[in-house]
Amino acid sequence: MEKQKICIMGLGYIGLPTAVMFATHGHSIVGVDLNESIINTLNNARSTIKEPYLDILVQAAVKSGNLKVKKTPEESDVFIIAVPTPVKADKTADMSCVVAATKAIAPFLREGNLVILESTSPPGTVNEIMVPILAESGLKIGEQLMVAHSPERVLPGRILIELVENNRIIGGINQKSAEMGRDLYKTFVNGEIYLTDVATAEMCKIIENTFRDVNIALANELAMICEKTGVNVWEVIRLSNKHPRVNIHQPGPGVGGHCLAVDPWFIVEKYPEETKIISLARRTNDAMPEHLADKISFILKDISGRKKITVLGITYKPDIGDIRESPIIHLIGLLKQRQDYDISIVDPYVNNSEYKTEDLLSGASESDLIILGVNHKEFASVNFKVVSSVMRNRNLLDTRNFLNGDELERLGFRYYLHGRDYHL
Ligand code: SAJ
Helix, strand or coil, X not given: CCCCEEEEECCCCCHHHHHHHHHCCCCEEEEECCCHHHHHHHHCCCCCCCCCCHHHXXXXXXXXXXXXXXXXXXXXXXEEECCCCCECCCCCECCHHHHHHHHHHHHHCCCCCEEEECCXXXXXXXXHHHHHHHHCCCCCECCCEEEEECCCCCCCCCHHHHHHHCCEEEEECCHHHHHHHHHHHCCCCCCCEEEEEHHHHHHHHHHHHHHHHHHHHHHHHHHHHHHHHCCCHHHHHHHHCCCCCCCCCCCCCCCXXXXXXXXXXXXXXXXXXXXXXHHHHHHHHHCHHHHHXXXXXXXXXXXXXXXXXXXECCCCCCCCCCCCCCHHHHHHHHHHHHCCCEEEEECCCCCCCCCCECCHHHHHCCCCEEEECCCCHHXXXXXXXXXXHHCCCCEEEECCCCCCHHHHHHCCCEXXXXXXXXXX
């Protein structure tokens, strides 16, 4: 495909990697973001997001002259919208960034342009929210201006690999819009590209993440049942998954991140009557920190004086630094509300002024309980013999079935496993 000028609105977790992929494959990219510090950092060829290999690609894209970052859009061949679509306190989607980005590009649209929405959005967004704004350009939608939805599907921690390898769905407001989208993404996508209509593409994206959320809720419900039964949920899942058609997900402290913990609400908002399983699953996963807080109160109930808890890992999943919607952060909040615990945090991936981290030995010093919150790979090689020597009481709660319980018990720990031990 000949070189295209592509304007990408929003340079976050999806917009930035997408921009550098297009830029390093020969297209000319205008990246637009409202945040001055993001603009300056990127124009200095430094990445604003921690993601494997992204810094190298940002450098290549900016130094080649193919990626320029600014505050406002300009005339282009293609416009890609990759702005956040968070959920509000009332669990409905906050579409203000999509609306603002669509309004911002409207004055720069010309005949023959393609507008693509990548942000995960409630069903109906393209036709009900975007098309009326785009029509204000005076261009005939579907004839002079093409519009498509190509939902992002990449996994944080593997974004660049998955941008290339994953299959993609592109939904167009008509066949031509979808085909133009396919020709563009083929620049760097090696996976299959499936064409469909916008409403189908919107529904696919939401249900993919909902599928995972519902399955995790089932695993979490099973964990709570197993605790009452005195059975080890991890062993139940391991053995059940030997069945050729069973794939039970992993229980844990809850579901975090900006996707699984958010997207299912978009479908609940639109179809409240029908989404009984989906909303119950969402609430089940959201309640897991509460369940763990009860368990922690139980573990610490006989210890007198002020109690200290050491939390290993506060991110929403392992080996990344992202703490958005992290269930462990919710758990810390609940623990602070319930009792005046001393809480120390150990997390090699987090550098955050609100959540100060400590090194392991000072964090564990005089501690009454270690909680393994996230299974960062670094925690697999912790020397718990040394750690135990600085603790006041040797209790350990493993929320992920990550540590060697037998070994810890040999070292004098009382090892509590989420999904197995809980006797109120
Ligand atoms: N989790 C469990 N048990 C499991 C799997 C995950 O408790 O069996 C928890 C994790 O600990 C984490 C949360 O769920 O807190 C989400 O983690 P994840 O790795 O499942 O997914 P995300 O949110 O990082 O990325 C998802 C991906 N969607 C799917 O796998 C269907 C990704 O492909 C999407 O692009 C991304 O959402 C998105 O942006 O929508």
